[in-house]
Amino acid sequence: MSTPVLYYLPPSPPCRSILLLAKMLGLDFELKIVNIMEGEQLKPNFVAMNPQHCVPTMNDQGLVLWESRAILSYLVAAYAKSDELYPTDIRVRALVDQRLHFDLGTLYQRLTDFYFPTMFIGAPLDEVKRARLTEAVGWLNAILEGREYAAADHFTIADLTLLVTVSQLEAFDFELRPFKHVKQWLDRCKEHMAPYDYDELNASKASMLADMFRAKMNQTGGS
Ligand SMILES: N[C@@H](CCC(=O)N[C@@H](CS)C(=O)NCC(=O)O)C(=O)O
The missing domain is CATH 3.40.30.10 (Glutaredoxin)
Incomplete structure (x- = not known):
């Protein structure tokens, strides 16, 4: 094969x-x-x-x-050797799918809407887009209340895709402190992923994009 x-x-x-x-x-x-x-x-x-x-x-x-x-x-x-990362139990899978779609259509979408125009073309930051992003992080915070992981009682691909998004937000210095459940979940997921070259594959690259963003902000006077 x-x-x-x-x-x-x-x-x-x-x-x-x-x-x-x-x-x-x-x-x-x-x-x-x-x-x-x-x-x-x-x-x-x-x-x-x-x-x-x-x-x-x-x-x-x-x-x-x-x-x-x-x-x-x-x-x-x-x-995969088991269905743990994408459970076949239809009720658990439904939650995993909902979180995957939430990340695709709402959370990551709002991250790109707010940060990417500045990062790529130096456009001024848009406060309406910041508010829409903050709203979506609040929804994630509500989803995570009372849960260790996003969709199941263990780490799934829903956590993986959300982890990439939220760690990128953190690298951009988005203020996560008001979102206590997000912050706790983020730390838990980072620890879970540490043995899988997390720093090299994700954290260092999140910092690279954040550096690009900050360089553009400095060029444009942070407007
Ligand atoms: N929703 C897609 C997004 C893919 C995407 O936007 N990729 C960007 C890089 S981060 C890209 O390839 N941009 C170049 C292009 O679209 O021409 C996914 O999750 O795979």
Whole structure:
């Protein structure tokens, strides 16, 4: 059986979640860097494979998949020894899926809406977008109240994708102190992921994006 191929860029948050899961599963990818800062994702060969031209994109023996959370679910189903990370119990899985969709459509979306225009093009910070992000972090805080992990009584891929998002917020110096359950859960998840090269695969890359953001803020006078 041939090794699945992962097209990726190390600092990209959705790529980071895939690399962390691969480490947890002991899965070796054939890794191919696509430098989106240089527009490599727009090359005809890549667009022919993924018309949406985004990373991460995976090719597992002809199964081409993008959308990081769909890749996470597939990899657990295909390569994990148990269903622990993506439980097959339909009621637990429903909660995992809800959290995955919440991260995709709401929390991570609002993070990118607020930080990325400044980070990439030096646009001024938008207070309406900050308020919408803060609202979403509040929803996560409410979800996590009384729970150790986001969807089950143990770590799942819902925690993994949310961990990448929330650790990125922390690196951006988003004030997490008012969100006590988020903060406690974040520390718990970091500890859980420490043996899986967490610092190298996620924390250092979150800092790299935060440095880019701060450099742009300094250039534009922090407006
Ligand atoms: N929802 C997607 C987001 C993918 C995404 O936006 N990837 C960015 C890098 S972080 C990208 O490839 N941008 C280049 C492009 O879209 O052309 C996922 O979770 O995989």
